[in-house]
Amino acid sequence: xxPESSNANGDNDFRRIVTIWIVSSVVLDLLYWFxxxxxxxxxxxxxxxxxNQLDFNVLLVIALPVLIGVWEWLGFAALRWNVKRKGAPxxxxxPGAAGKKSxxxxxxxxxxxxxxxxxxxxxxxxxxxxxxxxxxxxxxxxQPAGAVKAETAAVAGTGTWSPNSNEVLAVQVIAQQWKFxxxxxxxxxxxxxxxxxxxxxxxxFNVTSLDVIHxxxxxxxxxxxxxxxxxxxxxxxxxxxxxxxEVRCSELCGIWHGSMFNSGKVVSESAFMAWANATEAKxxxxxxxxxxxxxxxxxxxxxxxxxxxxxxxxxxxSPVEIYGSKQPS
Amino acid sequence: xxxxxxxxxxxxxxxxxxxxxxxxxxxxxxxGVPGGVVNFTNTQAAGQPVHLTVQTVGSIGxxxxxxxxxxxxxxxxxxxxxxDTSWELPAHTVIDMTVYQYDSGSPLRNQEWGQVLxxxxxxxxxxxxxxxxxxxxxxxxxxxxxxIPTLNISVPLVGVSGNPCAVAxxxxxxxxxxxxxxxxxxxxxxxxxxxxxPCALGYLFGNGGAMSTQNYMGGExxxxx
Numbered sequence: 001x002x003p004e005s006s007n008a009n010g011d012n013d014f015r016r017i018v019t020i021w022i023v024s025s026v027v028l029d030l031l032y033w034f035x036x037x038x039x040x041x042x043x044x045x046x047x048x049x050x051x052n053q054l055d056f057n058v059l060l061v062i063a064l065p066v067l068i069g070v071w072e073w074l075g076f077a078a079l080r081w082n083v084k085r086k087g088a089p090x091x092x093x094x095p096g097a098a099g100k101k102s103x104x105x106x107x108x109x110x111x112x113x114x115x116x117x118x119x120x121x122x123x124x125x126x127x128x129x130x131x132x133x134x135x136x137x138x139x140x141x142x143q144p145a146g147a148v149k150a151e152t153a154a155v156a157g158t159g160t161w162s163p164n165s166n167e168v169l170a171v172q173v174i175a176q177q178w179k180f181x182x183x184x185x186x187x188x189x190x191x192x193x194x195x196x197x198x199x200x201x202x203x204x205f206n207v208t209s210l211d212v213i214h215x216x217x218x219x220x221x222x223x224x225x226x227x228x229x230x231x232x233x234x235x236x237x238x239x240x241x242x243x244x245x246e247v248r249c250s251e252l253c254g255i256w257h258g259s260m261f262n263s264g265k266v267v268s269e270s271a272f273m274a275w276a277n278a279t280e281a282k283x284x285x286x287x288x289x290x291x292x293x294x295x296x297x298x299x300x301x302x303x304x305x306x307x308x309x310x311x312x313x314x315x316x317x318s319p320v321e322i323y324g325s326k327q328p329s
Numbered sequence: 330x331x332x333x334x335x336x337x338x339x340x341x342x343x344x345x346x347x348x349x350x351x352x353x354x355x356x357x358x359x360x361g362v363p364g365g366v367v368n369f370t371n372t373q374a375a376g377q378p379v380h381l382t383v384q385t386v387g388s389i390g391x392x393x394x395x396x397x398x399x400x401x402x403x404x405x406x407x408x409x410x411x412x413d414t415s416w417e418l419p420a421h422t423v424i425d426m427t428v429y430q431y432d433s434g435s436p437l438r439n440q441e442w443g444q445v446l447x448x449x450x451x452x453x454x455x456x457x458x459x460x461x462x463x464x465x466x467x468x469x470x471x472x473x474x475x476x477i478p479t480l481n482i483s484v485p486l487v488g489v490s491g492n493p494c495a496v497a498x499x500x501x502x503x504x505x506x507x508x509x510x511x512x513x514x515x516x517x518x519x520x521x522x523x524x525x526x527p528c529a530l531g532y533l534f535g536n537g538g539a540m541s542t543q544n545y546m547g548g549e550x551x552x553x554x
Contacts, residue, residue, distance in 0.1 A: 174439065177536045179478045179525065181441050191441040193481050210438055211527065211534040255541045259478055259521045286444045286462040 013076065014092045021072055025065035033061060042222045045245060045266060047238035048133030049222035055125055062114060135207060135225025135233035138295070144168060144202045144236055151204055151234075154185035155295060161186040161198075163269035169198065172293070173207040175214035175227035178256035180247055187276045189293040190283040195247060195264035198272035199239050207233040208296050214253050218264065220245035227251075232295035239266045365413040365544065366551060372405040378511070379422055384410065384429040385473050385486060385524075389545070390496030397539040398432060398473075398528050398546060401498055410498035414548025420517050423449075426475070430506045431499040432528075434470030434488015442474045442525045445510065447482030453510035455487055463487055474525040477512075477550065483525065484510050514552045523547035 037057040044050045073093070081091035090096055097103050126132050131142045140147075150168035153159035161169050172183040174191070183191045195218075197203055207216045207225040214227040216235075220243070225235040249260035267275070280287070291297065330338070369379050382403040389399040389412065401410045418424060437443055443463045445453045452461045463485045465471040472488035487506050494503040524546040527535025539545035 174441075176439055176525070177527070177534070177540070178523065179476075181439065191439075193441070193446065193478075193483075211536055254536060255543075256478075256521055256523055256547065261479070262481075283444065283462075286440065289440045289443060289462070289464040289466065291440070 013080065013089065017072055017076060017092065021065065021069050024072075025068050028064050028068065029061045032064060033057065042220050043241075045239065045241045045243055046133070046221045046223070047240055048129055049220060049237075050240065051125060051129045051132060052222045055122070058121065059118070062118070066114075130236040133221065133223040133235055133237045135235045138232045138234065140234045140236070142236075143204075143234075144238070146202065147204050147236065151206075155293065157185070157189070157293060159186040161201075163198070163273055168202040168204050170204045170206060171195070171197070172295075173205055173216045173225075173227065174210060174297075175207070175216060175249065175253075176210040177212060177214075177254050178249070178260040180214075180216065180249070180260070180262060183290075183293060184276060184280075185293045187280045188284075188287055189290065190280045190287045191290055192279055192283065193262065194279075195262065196272060196275050197239050197264065197266045198269040199242055199266050200269060202236065202238045205235045205237075206295055207235065210297055212253050213251050214249045214260070215251035216247065217250040218245055218247045221264075224250065230296050230298065242266050242268065365411075366415045366417050367402050367404055367411060367413050368417045369405055370417055370419045370553060376422075378425045379418060380405070380425050380427070381416065381418075382427045382429070383475075384497070384499060384505075385432050386494060386497040386499050387432040387492040388495055388497075394539070394542075394545075395496075396530065397542075398530070399497065399539060399544075400524075400546065400548070412497070412544065414522075414544050415551060416548070417551045417553060418514050420514055420552050420554050422514050423511055424514060425511050426509065428475060428484075428486055428508045429499070429501075430472055430486040430489065430508060431492075431494045431503055432472040432486075432488060433490065433492045434465070434468075434472040434486075435526075437465040437471050437485070438527055439525070440465055442476070442483055443471060443485050445484050447477070447480055448484060448510040448512050453484050453508050455508050456506055471526060473528060473546070475522065476525050477520055477522045479520055480512070480515060482512050484508065514550070517552050517554050520550045520552060521547060522550055 037053070038044075040053050040056055042049045042052055044053060077091060081088055081094070093103070127142055130144050131140060136142060146166070146168045150159060150170050154170035159170060161167050170185050172185065173195075174181045174183065179193065180195070181191050181193050182195050183189055205216065205223055205225060207227045208231060209227040209229045211229060213229070215224065216227050217224045221237055221239075223235050223237050225233045227233065243266055245264050245266070247262050247264055249257055251257075253260065369381060373379055384401050384403075385398070386401065387398055388396050392412070399412065400414055401412055402414070402416060403409070404411050443465050445451055445461050452459050454460070455463070463471060465485065469488035469490050471485045473486040474483055475486060476483035486508060489504040489506055491504065494500075499505065524540065527540060528546065529535050529538035529540040532538045532540070540547070
C-alpha cells in the first residue's frame, strides 16, 4: 500500500473513530445520567448523600467516554488494523503518529483539563457540602450556618431545638466496644441506643469513643467519621428524605466488630419531637445518673472503673471522672 | 526422571491440588455443627416460655484461663452448670431468664447500660424487686450486663460485695444477686450476646481477655424454628 493511501485510510479511520466515540459517548452518558444515575448509592436521604451521588455520576459521565474511547481503539486494533489481516491499513496512533504535534497537544490538553476539572470540582464540592459528611475533627473549618451557636449551646446545656426552627441539631455519637449509643444534648442529654433524626434539619454529629478507635459510618446518610477516645470528631449533613438507614463501625475494633451496627430512622420533625420528648421523660431516671454532657469522656484505661482492679497500677478516678467530667479544651 | 515418572508426579501433584481445593470449598459450604451449643429447643411445650438460667462468676477457676471472669449456663436436660455461651433457642418464643450474679461490681464506664432495655415492660427484677434503671455509682455498682446488641436488649447485673466464690460453679451459699427478666426471640438467625462492662482484668480498657474470647463474656444465640 502506498503512503498516500495509507494516510487516507488512517484519516478515514480517525474520522470513524471520533464519530462513533462522540455518538456512543453521548448516548451512553445520557442513558446513564437519566436511567441509572438517580438510583446510584448512597441515595438522596441527606444533602451529603445527594452530593455524593451527584459526584459519583459526574465522575462516571466523564469516565464513560474515556472507557468507550479505549475500548473502541482496542476494537479497531484487534479487528481492522490487525497485521495478520490481508491489506490491513496502518493503525491510527501507530508509527505514523510519531512526532505529530497535534496528537501530542490534544493528549496533553485533554488529560490536563479532565484532571484539573476534577480537582477543582472535588474541592468545591467539599466546601459546598460542609465537609461532605466526613469527620472534620474538633474544630471544623467547613460548617453550616448556625452550627457554632448550636454546638456552643449544646455543651453549655442551653441548646434547644423545635420543628421548623431551622436550628442545627447536635447529636453525640458514643462508640464503645461494641455498640454505638447517642446523646441528645438539646433534650436534657439523654442517651439512647436508637438514632432517630428529624427531616429537613442540619445535623451536627459529634463522634467520640470510650475505648479504642471505632468509625461511625451511616452509609445512606453519607456520613463517616472516626471515633477516637478523647477526641470530638464533628461531621455535618442535612436530612432531606424520610427513611431508614444503617450505622456500621468501619474500623476493625475487636471480636464483635462485625456485630457493631444498628439501624436508624429519619422521621418528620413533629414525629422526632414527640419521640425525643417521650424518650427524655422515659429515660429521666437514668439520665440523672449519666455524667454531665461533654464532647469527650475519660475512660479508665485498666478496666471498668477506678479501684475495681487493685493490681492495675492506675490511680482510681472518681466515678464522675471516669465518664464525663473531663473535657479537654 | 523418566517420562513416565514425570507424568506420574504431575498427575499426583494435580490430584493433591484438586483435593485441597475440594476440601477448602466443602469446608466453606458445609455449615459446621458448633461444639458446646446448649440446646433449649424442645425443653417446653409448644408456645410455652423457655427457662434460661445462667450465672456470672468472677473467676472460672478451671481450664486454660482459671482467673478469667465468665458466664455459665444451666443445661436444661441435666440441670448441671456448663461452661458454654452458645445457646440454641426456639424462634418467636418467650425466654424467661434468671441470672445468678456472683461477681462484684463497679461504676459503669457508660451509665447507659444501667438501663433495662428491650425486656418485657422494660424492666427486670433484682432479688424480687422490679427496676428499670440502676445507678451504678451507688452500692456495689454493676458487675456485668447481659446484652443482645442487635435486638437492643440490655440488663445491668448488679454487683455483690466482694468475690468469695473462687471456683465455678458458684453455689447459693456465696453472696449473690438474683435477677429475672423476659424477652421474646425473633425469627431464626444468629444473634451475638455480650457483657458491656469492660471486666477483663489486666487488659487495656478491660475489653481483652475474657471479653474478647468466645465462651467467657459473650456468645451466640442460635435461634431456630
